[in-house]
Each structure stands twice: as structure tokens, then as C-alpha cells.
Amino acid sequence: MQAIIRSSVVVFVSVVLLRLFVMDSFIVRGDSMAPTVLNYDYVFINKLAYRFGNEPKRGDLVVVGVSGGKDSGALLYILSKMAGEIGFEVKPVLVDEGIHGYRNKALKEAEKLCEKRGLELEIFSYKKLFGKTMDEVMKARDEGKVKGKACSFCGVFRKKALNQAALELKATKVAIGHNADDVAQTFLMNLLRAEGERNERFRIVDKPKKGFVPRVRPLVFNTEKETALFCLTNDIPFHLGECPYSSEAFRAEVKGFLNETEEKYPGVKFNLLHSFLQNQEWLDEKTGKSGEEKEMRYCEECSSPSSGRKCKACELKEKLGS
Numbered sequence: 296m297q298a299i300i301r302s303s304v305v306v307f308v309s310v311v312l313l314r315l316f317v318m319d320s321f322i323v324r325g326d327s328m329a330p331t332v333l334n335y336d337y338v339f340i341n342k343l344a345y346r347f348g349n350e351p352k353r354g355d356l357v358v359v360g361v362s363g364g365k366d367s368g369a370l371l372y373i374l375s376k377m378a379g380e381i382g383f384e385v386k387p388v389l390v391d392e393g394i395h396g397y398r399n400k401a402l403k404e405a406e407k408l409c410e411k412r413g414l415e416l417e418i419f420s421y422k423k424l425f426g427k428t429m430d431e432v433m434k435a436r437d438e439g440k441v442k443g444k445a446c447s448f449c450g451v452f453r454k455k456a457l458n459q460a461a462l463e464l465k466a467t468k469v470a471i472g473h474n475a476d477d478v479a480q481t482f483l484m485n486l487l488r489a490e491g492e493r494n495e496r497f498r499i500v501d502k503p504k505k506g507f508v509p510r511v512r513p514l515v516f517n518t519e520k521e522t523a524l525f526c527l528t529n530d531i532p533f534h535l536g537e538c539p540y541s542s543e544a545f546r547a548e549v550k551g552f553l554n555e556t557e558e559k560y561p562g563v564k565f566n567l568l569h570s571f572l573q574n575q576e577w578l579d580e581k582t583g584k585s586g587e588e589k590e591m592r593y594c595e596e597c598s599s600p601s602s603g604r605k606c607k608a609c610e611l612k613e614k615l616g617s
């Protein structure tokens with residue numbers, strides 16, 4: 296009984312916080328905003344975008360990276376509601392890694408949501424872009440042809456695929472559904488690996504870089520639980536399965552640790568998020584907020600921004616022989 300009362304209080308407080316800080320819904324009475332918003336439509340006010348000064352503007356074409364999961368589902372739902380009102384266009388893009396039994400199931404949920412919102416889903420696959428599905432990459436890895444963990448391949452290919460999609464679709468922004476849990480995990484992982492410089496590159500709003508469509512992450516003040524709740528209360532279809540390769544990841548360990556610590560010391564995830572933001576403020580004071588990164592090089596294979604002669608995706612592609 297105590298557990299039920301406790302859960303109810305947690306859900307109630309989450310909803311109140313969500314409505315106060317993240318988004319709020321209103322039922323429209325009357326036809327004054329037709330045809331954009333009709334009588335009895337729900338209107339969502341996204342309270343987050345304004346905190347970053349990166350809200351979509353009229354004329355923007357925003358590629359929304361959708362996975363079929365809850366975070367990107369909530370993001371697509373909110374942005375597509377805002378699009379007509381503000382006058383920007385939303386283009387959902389799904390990166391299909393080719394993970395059988397996982398992505399194909401999630402794809403169906405993404406398609407359902409797009410149909411519901413009247414949007415056409417664009418699919419960009421690893422197979423087409425890099426010559427191999429993620430399952431084939433893992434097979435090559437298990438046969439000893441290449442070394443590395445699943446996420447070290449997938450992270451590089453995913454970023455490249457989404458940017459490729461944004462360039463082809465002539466997008467002005469790429470919106471990603473990263474939540475507070477994701478940011479806290481990434482920040483901590485980089486510290487634990489002594490790769491602090493990654494925290495400098497990892498941005499809530501990317502710095503401008505030639506050849507790279509800036510990514511924005513409007514849901515970073517939402518916890519994972521809040522987006523799940525938002526999807527459930529708004530009837531947003533999503534796939535709940537875990538990536539079969541995610542158990543290999545360091546991230547899964549860090550996620551488990553943070554969830555346990557949050558139980559014992561509520562607020563640690565947000566403390567990490569705030570430490571991350573503070574860190575970026577200090578860096579911005581030093582390096583200037585919107586300046587283009589200096590000494591950027593470009594991949595000699597594909598012309599993408601790169602830190603070396605070739606970009607990471609082309610390096611991996613070469614190693615895989617695809």
C-alpha cells in the first residue's frame with residue numbers, strides 16, 4: 296500500500312513539474328485559430344526552447360531524429376504541434392542501423408506516429424550509406440575482422456547518417472530527443488574516462504561548423520520518466536525494447552549507477568546536468584559563444600568536418616572493407 300501511495304506521489308509531482316517547467320497543454324475552445332488549431336484540439340506550450348534562445352524560427356526546416364522510442368516521439372509530437380503556429384517545417388528522419396528484432400519493431404511505432412501527425416518519415420540506412428548493417432558490423436567484429444564495442448561504431452555512423460540526411464533535405468536544424476538522464480550519463484562517462492574535452496564538444500546547441508547542420512536538444516530538462524509519462528498521457532506510440540547491443544555499453548553501467556544513486560540521493564541527475572551547463576558557461580566565456588571552431592579540417596573522402604585526414608565514419612568504413 297505504501298508503495299502505491301509513494302508511486303502516486305511521484306507521478307503527481309512529476310506531472311506538476313512537467314507542466315511548470317517543460318510543457319503545458321490547453322484545450323482550445325472555439326475556431327478562432329482554424330485551420331491550424333481546431334476546436335477542442337490540445338495545444339502544447341513548450342517552455343524549454345525559450346531557455347536556450349534556439350527556438351525554431353519561421354522558415355526553418357527542422358529534421359527530427361526519430362527512433363521509434365519515447366523521447367524522440369515526444370519531441371516530434373511537440374515540434375509538429377508548434378510548426379504550423381510558428382511557420383517552420385518538420386521532417387522526421389529515422390536512421391535504420393539494421394538491427395533485426397529491434398529497429399524494425401521501433402520503425403513501426405515511428406511510422407504510426409508520423410501517420411498520426413500527417414508527416415512523411417524519411418529513412419536513412421547504414422546499409423545504404425556505409426555498406427553494412429549493424430548486425431553485419433557485429434558479425435565482422437565477432438569474426439575478429441574489426442575491433443571495438445557496438446556503440447563505438449554505431450555512435451559514429453548515426454551522427455554521420457543524421458547529418459547526411461539533414462544536408463540532403465536542406466535542413467537548418469536537427470532536433471534530437473536527448474533527455475536529462477542522457478546528458479547526465481554522457482557528462483559523467485566523459486569524466487570517468489578522462490575525456491573531458493568531449494564535454495566541451497558535446498553541446499545542447501551545437502556551435503556552427505561548416506558542413507555540419509547544427510543539432511539542438513530541446514528536451515534536456517526532461518527526465519526519462521517525464522517523457523514516458525508525456526507519451527502515455529498523449530497517446531503517442533513508442534517502442535519500449537532495448538537495443539540488443541546496449542548491454543555491452545559502458546553507458547548501461549553508468550545509467551544503472553545513476554538510477555541507484557538517484558534513489559538514495561534524489562536530485563543527483565539534475566546536479567550533474569547543472570554542472571555540465573556551468574562547465575559550458577565557463578568554456579563559452581573563454582572561447583566565445585557562437586564562434587566557429589578554429590582549425591577545422593575536412594575529410595578527404597567525404598568532405599565532412601573531421602579532426603584528422605579522414606572522418607571517423609570513413610575510417611571505420613575502410614576498416615570494415617565496405
Ligand SMILES: [Zn+2]
Pocket residue numbers: 594595596597598599605606607608609610
Ligand atoms: Zn569522411
